[in-house]
Amino acid sequence: MIGIVVVSHSHALATAAVGLAAEMVAEDNRPVIAVAAGLDEKTFGTDAMAVSEAIAAADSPDGVLVLLDLGSAVLSAELALEFVDPEVAGRVKLSSAPLVEGLVAAVVTASTGASLDAVVAEANRGLVAKQDHLGDSVETAAEAGPTDQVIEVVVGNEHGLHARPAARVVALVNSFDAVVTLTDLDTGRGPVDAGSLSMVATLNAQRGHRLEVGAGGPQAAEALAAINQLAAENFGDAPVSEPVVAASGSGLDVAIGPAVVVDAEVDLTGYTPGDAAAEHRRLENALGKASAELIHLRGTSPDHSGIFDAHLALVKDRTPLEAVSSAIQGGSPAIDAWKQTYDQLAATFEGLDDAYQRERAQDVRSVRDRVLRALTGALSNDTPPAGGILVVAELDAATAATIDASKTAGIAVRAAGTTGHGVIVARSRGIPLITGIGDVDVPNGATVAFDARTGSFEVEPDEDSVRTTITQRQAEREEALNQAAQPAITRDGQLIEVLVNVGSVQDAIDARGADGSGLVRTEVLFQDHAPTVDEQVERFRAIAAALQGKPITIRTWDIGGDKPLPFLPQDHEANPFLGERGIRVFRRRPELLRDQLQAIRHVATETPVHVMFPMVTTADEVAWALQELGPRPEGLQVGIMVEVPAAALRIDTITEGLDFVSIGTNDLTQYTTAADRTNTSVAALADGLDPAVLRLIDHVVRNAGVRVAVCGDLASDPQSAVLLAALGVHELSAVGPQVPLVKARLRQADLSEVDTAEVLAARDAAQVRGLL
Numbered sequence: 001m002i003g004i005v006v007v008s009h010s011h012a013l014a015t016a017a018v019g020l021a022a023e024m025v026a027e028d029n030r031p032v033i034a035v036a037a038g039l040d041e042k043t044f045g046t047d048a049m050a051v052s053e054a055i056a057a058a059d060s061p062d063g064v065l066v067l068l069d070l071g072s073a074v075l076s077a078e079l080a081l082e083f084v085d086p087e088v089a090g091r092v093k094l095s096s097a098p099l100v101e102g103l104v105a106a107v108v109t110a111s112t113g114a115s116l117d118a119v120v121a122e123a124n125r126g127l128v129a130k131q132d133h134l135g136d137s138v139e140t141a142a143e144a145g146p147t148d149q150v151i152e153v154v155v156g157n158e159h160g161l162h163a164r165p166a167a168r169v170v171a172l173v174n175s176f177d178a179v180v181t182l183t184d185l186d187t188g189r190g191p192v193d194a195g196s197l198s199m200v201a202t203l204n205a206q207r208g209h210r211l212e213v214g215a216g217g218p219q220a221a222e223a224l225a226a227i228n229q230l231a232a233e234n235f236g237d238a239p240v241s242e243p244v245v246a247a248s249g250s251g252l253d254v255a256i257g258p259a260v261v262v263d264a265e266v267d268l269t270g271y272t273p274g275d276a277a278a279e280h281r282r283l284e285n286a287l288g289k290a291s292a293e294l295i296h297l298r299g300t301s302p303d304h305s306g307i308f309d310a311h312l313a314l315v316k317d318r319t320p321l322e323a324v325s326s327a328i329q330g331g332s333p334a335i336d337a338w339k340q341t342y343d344q345l346a347a348t349f350e351g352l353d354d355a356y357q358r359e360r361a362q363d364v365r366s367v368r369d370r371v372l373r374a375l376t377g378a379l380s381n382d383t384p385p386a387g388g389i390l391v392v393a394e395l396d397a398a399t400a401a402t403i404d405a406s407k408t409a410g411i412a413v414r415a416a417g418t419t420g421h422g423v424i425v426a427r428s429r430g431i432p433l434i435t436g437i438g439d440v441d442v443p444n445g446a447t448v449a450f451d452a453r454t455g456s457f458e459v460e461p462d463e464d465s466v467r468t469t470i471t472q473r474q475a476e477r478e479e480a481l482n483q484a485a486q487p488a489i490t491r492d493g494q495l496i497e498v499l500v501n502v503g504s505v506q507d508a509i510d511a512r513g514a515d516g517s518g519l520v521r522t523e524v525l526f527q528d529h530a531p532t533v534d535e536q537v538e539r540f541r542a543i544a545a546a547l548q549g550k551p552i553t554i555r556t557w558d559i560g561g562d563k564p565l566p567f568l569p570q571d572h573e574a575n576p577f578l579g580e581r582g583i584r585v586f587r588r589r590p591e592l593l594r595d596q597l598q599a600i601r602h603v604a605t606e607t608p609v610h611v612m613f614p615m616v617t618t619a620d621e622v623a624w625a626l627q628e629l630g631p632r633p634e635g636l637q638v639g640i641m642v643e644v645p646a647a648a649l650r651i652d653t654i655t656e657g658l659d660f661v662s663i664g665t666n667d668l669t670q671y672t673t674a675a676d677r678t679n680t681s682v683a684a685l686a687d688g689l690d691p692a693v694l695r696l697i698d699h700v701v702r703n704a705g706v707r708v709a710v711c712g713d714l715a716s717d718p719q720s721a722v723l724l725a726a727l728g729v730h731e732l733s734a735v736g737p738q739v740p741l742v743k744a745r746l747r748q749a750d751l752s753e754v755d756t757a758e759v760l761a762a763r764d765a766a767q768v769r770g771l772l
Contacts, residue, residue, distance in 0.1 A: 001032075001060060001062060001110055001111070001113055002060055002062045002063045002065055002110050002114075002115075002119055003031060003032040003033075003034065003059055003060040003064045003065070004064070004066075004067065004103070004107065005033075005034050005035075005036060005051070005054045005055055005065070005066045006018060006034070006035050006037065006054075006099070006103060007036050007037065007051055007066060007067065007068045007069070007077050008035075008036075008037040008046070008069040008073065008099065009037070009038065009046055009073060010038055010044055010329075011037040011038035011041045011042075012038075012277065012280035012281070012284065013037070013325065014035045014037035014038075015035065015037070015284065016284070016321065016325060017100050017103050018033050018035060018103070020103075020104065020316070020318045020321070021104045021106075021107040021108075022107065023316055024104055024107060024108050024167040025108055025111040025167065025171065026111075029171075030107065030111060031107060031110040031111060032057070032058045033058065034054035034058040035054060036050040036051040036053070036054040036076075036080075041277060042277035043277075045072075047076065048077075048080045048083065049083065051066075051076050051077050051079075051080035052080035052081075052083035055080060055081075055088065055092060056084060059088050061091075062091075062115070062116060063091040063092070063093065063115075063116030064088075064091060064092045064093070064116075065092075065106055065110075065119055065120060065123065066092060066093065066094045067095055067097055067099055067102050067103055067123065068094065068095075068096075069099045074094065077094050078094070091116070093120050095123050095124060096124070097120075097123035097126050098126045100126075100322075101126030102124065102126035103123070104126070105125065105126045105196075106119050106120075106123040108122075108167045108170050109122040109123075109170070109174070109196075112170070112171055112174030112175060112195075114174060148214075148216050148220070149214065149216065149221060150212060150213065150214045151212075151213050151224050152185070152212055152213070153210075153211050153213060153227065153228060153231035153232075154209070154211070154231065155205045155206065155208065155209045155210075155211060155231070156208075160204070160206040160207050160209070161203065161204075161205040161235065165234075165235030165236055166200040168230065168236045169194055169200055169230065169235065170194065170195055170196065170200060172230055173194045173195045173223060173227070176219040176220075176222055177217055177218045178215050178216065178217035178218065178220045178222070178223040179193075179195075179215065179216045179217050179220075180193075180195060180215045180220075180223050180224075180227070181194055182194045182199075182203060182205075182211050183214070184203045184204075184209050184210075184211060185209070185211065185212055186210055187203075187204070187205075187209070189204070190203060190212075191214060194213070194227075211231075213227050213228075232529070249405035249406065249408070249429050249431035249737070250430060250431075250432060250474075250477075251432075251477055251737040251738075252432045252474065253451065253452040253453050254432065254449070254450065254451045254453070254466070254469050254470055254473050255389055255409045255410030255450060255470075256389070256409065256447065256448070256449035256461065256463065256466045256470065257387045257388050257389045257409035257410070257449075258387070258448075259388070259391050259412075259442045259443065259445060259447070259448045259459075260388040260389065260390050260444070261391045261443075261444040265369075266372040266373055266376060267376065268335050268339075268372065268376060270376065271333065271375070271376055273333035273334070273335075276328055276331070279328045279333060279337075280325070282334050282375060283325075283328065283375070285374075286334070286371050286374035286375040287315055287316075290315050290367070290370045290374050291312060291315055291316070293370065293374075294311050294312045294315065294370075295312070310363060311366065311367050314363060314364060314367040315367055315370075320341045320342060320345055323337075323341045324337045324338050324341045327340070334375055335372060335375050335376065338368070338371055338372065338375070339368060339372060342364055342365070342367065342368035342371075343368070345364050346361040346365050346368070347361075349364060366399075386407040386408075387407070387408075387409050388408065388409060389408075389410045389412055389448050389449075389450075390403070390408060390412070391412045391414070391437075391448070392411065392412070393413075393415060394415045394422070395411060395413045395415075395422030395423055395433075395435075399422060400422040400425035400426040400431070403431070405429045405430065405431045409432065410431065410432035410433060410434070410450065411426055411431055411432070411433045411434075412434050412437050412442075412448065412450055413433070413434070413435040414437055414438060414439065415436070416435055416436035416684030423435060424713060424735075427716065427735055427737070427738070428503075428507075428735045428736065428737070429737075430737035432450075434452045434455070434457055436455075436684065437450070437457040440457065440459065441459070442459055446459055447459075447460055447461065447463065448460075448461070449463075449466040451466075451469065453719070455769070476744065477740070480740035480741050480743065480744035481512055481513075483740075483747075484512045484739065484743060485513050486513075486747075487515075487743075488742070488746040490725065490746055490747065490749050491747075491748070491749060491750040492750045492751055492752045494751055496721075496729075496730070496731070497516070497709075497730065497732070498515055498731075498732050498733075498734065498739055498742050498743045498746070499514050499515050499516045499517055499519075499551075499553070499731060499733040500514035500516075500547075500734065500735070500736050500739050501517070501518065501521070501733050501735055502517045502520045502521065502552075503521045503524035504524070505546060507736055508542075508543045508546035508547050509546045510736050511546075511547065512736070512739060512740050513739050513740050514550070514739050515550060515551075516550035516551040516552055516608075517543065517547060517552040517553055517733070518553050518709055518731055518732070518733025519553055519555055519733050520540070520543060520552055520553060520554045520555060521555060521558070522536075522554060522556060522557055523557055523559055525539055526539070530592060532595070533595050533599045533602070534599075536596060536600075537599045537603055540552070540554060540599065540600070540609070541603060541606070541607070544603065544606075544607040544609075549607055549608070550608070551608040551609070551610060552607070552609055552610070553609075553610040553612055553662070553711075554600055554609060554610070554611050555611075555612050555613075555614055555641065556583070556586075556593060556596055556597070556600075556611065556613050557586065557592065557593060557614075558581075558615070558641075559581070559582070559585060577670070581614075582613070582614035582615025582616070582643075583613045583614060583615050583621055584615060584621075586628075593628060594628065597611070597628060597629055597630070600636070601629075601630070601636065604633045604636040605633045609636055609637075610638070610639060610659070610660065611629070611636065611637070611638055611639070612638070612639040612640055612641055612660075612662055613625045613639075613640050613641065614641040614643065615641065615667075616640040616642075616643075616644070616647055617644045617646050617647050618647075618654065619650075619653055619656070622654050622655075622656070622657065623657075625640070638658055638659055638660075639658055639661050639662055639706075639709075640654070640661055641661075641662055641664045642662065642663045642700055643666075643667035643668050643671065644668070644671060645668065645671055645672050645696060648663075649696070649699065651703050652704070652705065655704055655705055655706050659706060659707065660706050660707040660708070660709060660731075661704050661706060661707075661708055661709070662708075662709040662710065662711045662731075662733070663697055663700060663708065663709070663710045663711070663712065663729075665688045665697075665710060665713060666688075666712045666713050667712070668696065668697075668712065669686050669687065669690065669693050669712075670686045672690070672692050672693050672696060673685045673686050673687070673690060673693070687765040688713065688714040688720070688765075689714070689720060689723075689765040689768045689769060689772075690765045690768075691761070691762045691763070691764065691765070691768060694727070694759060694760055694768070695760055697710070697724070697727055697729070698727050698728075698756070698760060701727055701729060707730045707731065708729050708730055709729065709731035709732070710724050710729050711733035713735075715732040715733055715742070716734040716735045716742065717738075717742075718738070718741050720772070721734070721742045721745060721746060722745060722746060722749045722754065722772075723756070723759060725746060725749070725751055726749075726751040726756050727756055755771070758771060759771055759772075
């Protein structure tokens with residue numbers, strides 16, 4: 001394998017460039033990279049003797065490639081060749097390739113065992129991807145030999161063939177004796193040489209794009225098989241999904257404890273900046289510390305390693321790092337350069353159309369503050385003290401999924417909104433939580449308390465009163481758990497089925513007192529690959545067994561919007577929440593749905609099963625779904641999700657052939673209020689108790705002509721559950737920790753005493769809560 005030497009006027013620049021390039025290949029397959037940069041760590045310049053020593057250190061029988069930054073670096077490198085042994089000098093090549101891009105391309109190519117000439121050629125093409133993107137490319141394709149075998153693969157990566165998966169393709173291709181080309185069938189770009197990192201990058205292949213892979217040569221078939229397998233594994237990228245975690249919190253709606261304020265900005269006032277070289281070193285050390293913390297978190301929380309991998313990628317992202325380095329070189333302290341760059345990056349994410357991408361702004365701010373804490377020496381927030389209450393500006397799913405629920409007293413969220421992913425994950429884990437506390441001043445360490453049932457949040461509360469309330473709620477919960485198996489029969493004799501929402505077999509195992517499952521989220525059950533019919537049958541059987549043969553309601557694939565399915569990539573949409581979601585996706589691509597329906601029909605011959613189709617809008621969609629389902633086994637009941645206001649308003653025209661409908665209040669609320677539940681700026685509008693939403697629910701109940709269930713978040717709130725039952729809803733499906741509490745509250749209620757007319761005529765959600 002060839003060696004590589006980096007010659008630069010700046011030691012910090014060379015070190016950062018080497019660190020970036022090294023990330024592209026495995027450590028055990030990395031070429032030797034020697035650095036000759038700066039007269040010392042602080043002083044700019046180049047030294048011919050240092051360059052000659054670096055060449056000696058990187059020397060290899062296969063040759064040495066020298067990459068340089070500015071003009072005098074070339075002179076120093078040329079002079080250095082006079083200092084080394086002539087035999088060594090004879091196998092050294094100086095390259096005019098761009099330092100950063102050329103180094104990345106050279107490291108990836110060299111790692112495959114390519115010749116010095118091949119590495120030089122690839123390094124020289126380092127700018128092609130950038131030039132092509134900006135429209136000033138000189139070279140648009142690499143010459144490739146003839147290919148006589150072809151396959152087609154789909155880019156399933158959430159963010160396409162970015163640098164790391166592209167590097168994996170190149171390394172894989174160059175391990176075979178074959179010529180391989182890639183053509184993007186959706187854009188018409190290509191064919192390009194798949195053994196060239198710069199060429200693969202020019203494709204700009206995005207998620208959902210179809211790639212034609214051509215191969216020729218002695219190992220063409222083996223290369224195609226390997227690429228097909230790599231594509232099936234998302235080119236090595238882990239699929240992004242909402243974490244599924246077991247409930248382990250207290251399950252209460254009240255909490256008290258010392259405030260752990262993590263939404264406050266890191267205190268930068270005590271920071272004393274040094275010169276540019278010192279600031280570069282500080283930043284480098286801080287990045288190393290932040291990376292070490294994230295690697296530790298990844299190791300201690302393997303179920304959520306993908307979250308920390310994403311944060312690690314943000315720490316090492318070359319584009320913002322280049323901006324930070326440039327700002328430091330221009331005289332900015334490291335803290336200012338880092339904060340401003342990552343503030344701008346977060347703002348960019350928040351301005352994107354895609355809801356998932358907007359949520360990544362939370363990740364950017366998390367990484368921003370982690371590095372700022374490392375720069376200033378502030379304490380990490382990864383391990384809040386036992387019994388503390390986290391106070392956060394917004395709750396992302398990563399925090400909700402990874403926090404130790406058994407040691408955290410609760411979470412208080414400044415932003416309003418009850419249907420965001422972080423809130424749903426926290427509640428599914430039984431963590432006491434309140435949202436919408438606003439800008440109240442909360443000193444770090446001060447005793448705080450909240451009661452989500454009443455919506456109160458207090459700093460320095462009457463502790464005796466709060467602890468009395470906690471004791472009462474604990475007793476209520478204990479009693480509810482003891483009676484969980486008893487049916488939920490109201491005081492006026494109405495039986496309400498209370499079921500559980502399930503995203504894993506463990507959810508079903510943990511459920512206490514559930515009358516079955518009112519929602520099995522198949523898109524969460526199966527994340528890493530397209531499951532076979534047998535795999536789905538096995539998983540559905542396990543859920544039914546955990547619920548002791550009680551009915552399970554299986555929702556067919558519900559993808560789109562903020563719920564990507566890694567093995568069924570979708571085209572980019574400007575407004576995915578109003579695009580192809582749920583059943584709409586499968587009218588064009590029904591194959592995966594047919595496998596699932598086959599599995600559902602099979603399980604329905606063994607245990608009580610209901611099936612429901614999501615995101616239905618028209619009677620035509622219902623008819624199509626029933627046709628796809630085909631002949632039903634005896635006992636298999638069929639329904640649809642009511643999440644679209646149009647479906648709710650014409651419910652009487654779309655229920656022909658159905659046994660039930662289930663109202664998904666989360667989506668119905670955001671569509672009714674035109675408020676994206678993932679957008680903290682408007683999430684407060686997306687309130688399930690908005691009278692407009694309640695009127696739609698009332699309309700469905702009165703006009704559906706079939707059994708009506710609710711499986712959205714509203715069904716998990718005991719007080720709202722009583723209102724839903726009073727409106728005539730027959731079934732409620734709640735998150736596991738809330739099932740016993742919902743059943744207990746229903747047993748205490750007399751539905752005839754609920755003035756539904758007054759509730760439906762209320763001015764807003766706040767007035768509805770007052771009435772409840």
